[in-house]
Amino acid sequence: MTRQRRDPRAEERQQLVAGTLRRRLDRTQRAAVAAPVIAAAPVTVTEAAPRLRVIAEPAYLVAVVPDAPGGRLTPHDRQVIGAARLLADAGGGAVLALVETPSDEFGAAGIDRVLALPVAGYDPEGKAEAVAAVLDGLSLRHALFPDSADGGDLARRVAALSGEALFAGAENLSPKAVTRAARARKAEQRRAPPRLIALAADAVAPHAGTRHEAAMLAFTFPPRAPGAVLAAEFIPADPARVSLAEAEFVVSAGNGISDFDAFRALATALNATPGASRMVCDAGLMPRAAQVGASGTVLTANCYFALGIAGAPQHLQGITGCEHVVAVNTDLHAAMIERAGLAIVADAQQVMPALLRLLAGEDA
Template sequence: MSRLRRDPRSERSRHRVEGAARPRFDLAAAPSGLHGRARRDPRAEFRLAQVPGTARLRLDRTQRVAALDLAPAARAPEPQAGPRLVAIPEPAFLVAAVPDAPGGRLTPHDRQLLGAARLLADAGGGAVLVLAGAPADELARAGADRVLALPVTGYDPEARAMALQAVLAGLDIRHVLLPESPEGGDLARRLAALTGEPLFAGAESLTARAVTRPAAGRRTEQRMVPPRLLTLAADAAAAHAGTLHEALEVAFAFPPLPPGAILSADDVPADPSRVPLAEADFVVSAGNGITDFASFHDLVEALHATPGASRVVCDAGLMPRAAQVGASGTVLEARCYFALGIAGAPQHLQGVARCEHVVAVNTDLHAAMIERAGLAVVADAQKVMPALLSLLAEKAADAETHDAGAGESEAEAVDA
């Protein structure tokens, strides 16, 4: 056993008062080395709590601990250790993960993909190679040991598939994981056609020894050893957490890629006000604490967001029923959810459970939405909205001034 055994005789001898005819013990003396808490003396506490100069007995209980100095010494806060850095200098093999990473940032599905790759790599002394362009610190926290950016810009799935084929041919890669998403699924099928590798699509569970997916209308289950090429469904694996990895850049000479059939492709942004809530990326919702809906709609337009509402607002006819957020309305998968004056009923919280970031404004500090939010503002939403509109207007004016100054500088340089 690791716990020290008490010695009552030695403890008794430490408290004994020397020089007395009869054995006497001072129980309020300093404690022994085995115990760090002093023994209370109720009589001494009572005497110290008495208020002098009064006819009736009065006690001041606030001075008890301070006068006796029995309060435990305040311990200095222990420095929190950061995540442990894991380095794999010579991996036995590589597990490649190809996340979508829209806009250079990892989505929750991408983090789950890297967690599954981490699971396969740790089973045999391998390393995770991420084939995407994203910040190195974000990839390190997500579990990436190596990073290699593909030399493809914009939307060109044919060129990306050929670049991946070159990586598979030039590096020792045991598994390639892609998300079962519109872009990831299309890229996986193109890669399977180029390499001739069998594709295990839509895996819903993954371990180091087996991968499974439903079949025949979910009446049966297909199971096999993890193949070289597979796609992972959403929520099929847990994201990596705990350790920090190196995310070292890998030098690789890509062969010249022949031009594909796609000459140019541009992303046409949709009107946020017309995007369905289930597909929206940024949602701003109004609750029972909003009365100025003109300012609310101005704020939604200034933030380029999709408008939403709570059930109370929709029942009152202040917002259309299609804008209702919650279990009885629309369950969101937005990147950011901004709740204005919403207390947070259980059905509403179910509708925002999949949102990556939640920002809430409410006057009640103990509201459920405040507790759910990653960033909370305890204030009146009616006052917060004009302040945000004013701040956004200032930012827009500064941006226009900067652009105008840059344009004049370019014109002067041309004239010179």
């Protein structure tokens, strides 16, 4: 039996990426020019249905009060749910989510029951009263909060209303103990998990097991007397004036951007905070405060939109905390393209005006 010889030149021609100034090879095309093999019979792969865990009669309930802005769980919320699962699974309990807006992502996050709170808009006083009512009415064993700006404030309000002690800033949690740092991190406070716990970020891993039922739970809330605050609303800050460390949506320019007027117009149209790579800031094209990366600002943004940024290691370190990354670059093999959840292999100079036209309602 003779074996066909490998032709490296043919493989290289197959892998060559057209339309680039520099010579680029797409190594994923290696299999396309491999020696022919005998075709096997097609195999039909049937994906197994995801497992669903149903706790029909839980021994007790562990409540989670996530921030869930707009009904969407944050990474910190998912970590708090993971901590609640540790406490619930230790003795046959179930996790109950107390939220304003139920969502279909609660089951995958590890929620067994969902209870909608009768709160609309920004009403921390009313939300605290509703959570306190559930805490007493359902005899919850534990109630966990994210120790964030909103979650920490709510946890302290609930503690004041219920008279329960709050263990805030928890950094480690197990069914037997909860701990936090004390005395400028020179000591550690440890005790059995109390009823109210506010969990710090990155203290417990999120739930990554089977999907849970996330069934709606009925509860009759007591009538509420009018509060001292008649109306309240959030006034969004100007994204152009928000620091990168606090920005939720960042559009960043790299070495592939030359039209910075169009870049600033796009950042304004997207209602995003403008950022830049180190090379752009070193060239004086953007202020130093806009630099993203380990030597600039480390982001915790919900979305990072990189235009013409190749993705140096220091820059990638600065966007580790970003939940979603969108990248536009002509280099198919750029590190930023690999990091992105959505990548556009194109010239950012051509993408920017096209996006501006779409945002303005014009034909692209």
